Amino acid sequence: MTLNNDKILGALAGIKHPETGKDLVSMQMIRDITVEENKVSVTLQFSKQKDPFASSVSKAVEQAVQALAPDNLQVEVLIAGPPVTKKENQSNAVLPGVKNIIAVASGKGGVGKSTIAANLAVAVAQTGASVGLIDADIFGPSIPKMFNAEKLRPHVNTRDGKEMIVPIEQYGVKLLSVGFFVDPEDALVWRGPMATNALKQLIQQGDWEDLDYLFVDLPPGTSDVHLTLVQEVPVTGAVIVSTPQAVALADAIKGIKMFQGEKVNVPVLGLIENMAWFTPAELPENKYYLFGKEGVKNLAAEMKIPFLGQIPLVQSIRENGDSGSPSALDDSTLSGQAFRELAGNLLKEVDNRNKTMDPTKKVEITKH
Numbered sequence: 001m002t003l004n005n006d007k008i009l010g011a012l013a014g015i016k017h018p019e020t021g022k023d024l025v026s027m028q029m030i031r032d033i034t035v036e037e038n039k040v041s042v043t044l045q046f047s048k049q050k051d052p053f054a055s056s057v058s059k060a061v062e063q064a065v066q067a068l069a070p071d072n073l074q075v076e077v078l079i080a081g082p083p084v085t086k087k088e089n090q091s092n093a094v095l096p097g098v099k100n101i102i103a104v105a106s107g108k109g110g111v112g113k114s115t116i117a118a119n120l121a122v123a124v125a126q127t128g129a130s131v132g133l134i135d136a137d138i139f140g141p142s143i144p145k146m147f148n149a150e151k152l153r154p155h156v157n158t159r160d161g162k163e164m165i166v167p168i169e170q171y172g173v174k175l176l177s178v179g180f181f182v183d184p185e186d187a188l189v190w191r192g193p194m195a196t197n198a199l200k201q202l203i204q205q206g207d208w209e210d211l212d213y214l215f216v217d218l219p220p221g222t223s224d225v226h227l228t229l230v231q232e233v234p235v236t237g238a239v240i241v242s243t244p245q246a247v248a249l250a251d252a253i254k255g256i257k258m259f260q261g262e263k264v265n266v267p268v269l270g271l272i273e274n275m276a277w278f279t280p281a282e283l284p285e286n287k288y289y290l291f292g293k294e295g296v297k298n299l300a301a302e303m304k305i306p307f308l309g310q311i312p313l314v315q316s317i318r319e320n321g322d323s324g325s326p327s328a329l330d331d332s333t334l335s336g337q338a339f340r341e342l343a344g345n346l347l348k349e350v351d352n353r354n355k356t357m358d359p360t361k362k363v364e365i366t367k368h
Contacts, residue, residue: 005033013025018057040075043078118146118217129212136217152180222254243275
């Protein structure tokens with residue numbers, strides 16, 4: 001029997017929550033379903049932080065899925081914490097309607113960080129979540145091109161007497177970038193304070209409304225822009241992008257330690273290995289590890305950080321980025337499926353982080 005999401009949902013529709021008497025599907029408790037060969041993962045989202053029936057419901061879900069294909073099927077049931085409500089998120093005074101702020105960073109340039117950020121945002125939006133993306137790579141804004149939005153310009157609304165910038169929306173993702181306000185061929189020659197003020201404006205004056213996830217594509221390295229972000233808003237967590245090359249890994253470690261440092265203290269949700277291998281179209285079974293093999297995966301294990309996945313070096317990913325049509329839009333391709341899996345792994349880590357850790361606080365850096 002071939003398992004798919006519809007068959008699993010059909011089985012779960014027969015399970016009722018003991019307290020409400022309603023089935024799990026109609027209660028919208030099925031947060032995510034992942035089917036991988038002989039393994040099925042189901043993420044349940046309970047409305048209470050400590051639901052007394054969580055254990056029994058999880059067991060019933062495991063048994064119901066196991067019964068669909070009992071031979072050699074591994075079933076994993078994950079429990080996500082209750083969704084963050086606007087009231088619970090009032091500590092984020094700047095972006096009160098944003099539930100999760102995720103920084104996408106890299107230790108060095110050229111590792112495909114913006115490509116990962118763009119495709120992650122699209123893949124998460126395709127799950128039905130409300131998603132925004134800030135292009136905080138102030139000196140090299142590439143998000144407008146990747147979303148085929150270079151010629152678009154945001155307009156301004158007035159709300160409560162304050163001028164607010166309305167993000168451009170493409171492929172279900174709300175976007176703001178310095179690139180929308182400058183000529184694409186102009187070089188941005190800005191001193192540090194100008195760059196940080198630009199980021200503050202995108203955050204404070206962006207009319208983001210309610211979002212489940214706001215991704216922030218940071219510049220490579222560690223800089224004033226990174227510190228400005230964590231001082232302006234409570235960042236839920238960071239993801240670090242790197243190629244498996246030793247030089248890139250050395251810089252990735254610096255980025256990890258910056259977020260994990262005592263003063264910043266932002267959780268690292270996971271590492272992503274980009275350009276993991278190259279497979280020629282004429283030799284689809286071959287993998288060539290041009291930048292080394294599984295360097296990021298090994299680093300994640302060494303530093304005890306979740307490994308979110310690998311994205312191969314594929315010509316179509318580059319072409320789609322250049323044409324403004326991210327590969328994640330088409331999940332019928334191997335690249336699209338890879339980004340969809342990557343997004344699923346990230347959302348699981350966000351859920352786990354919110355379930356097991358206190359909300360991140362804005363960084364207070366004092367001068368002595």
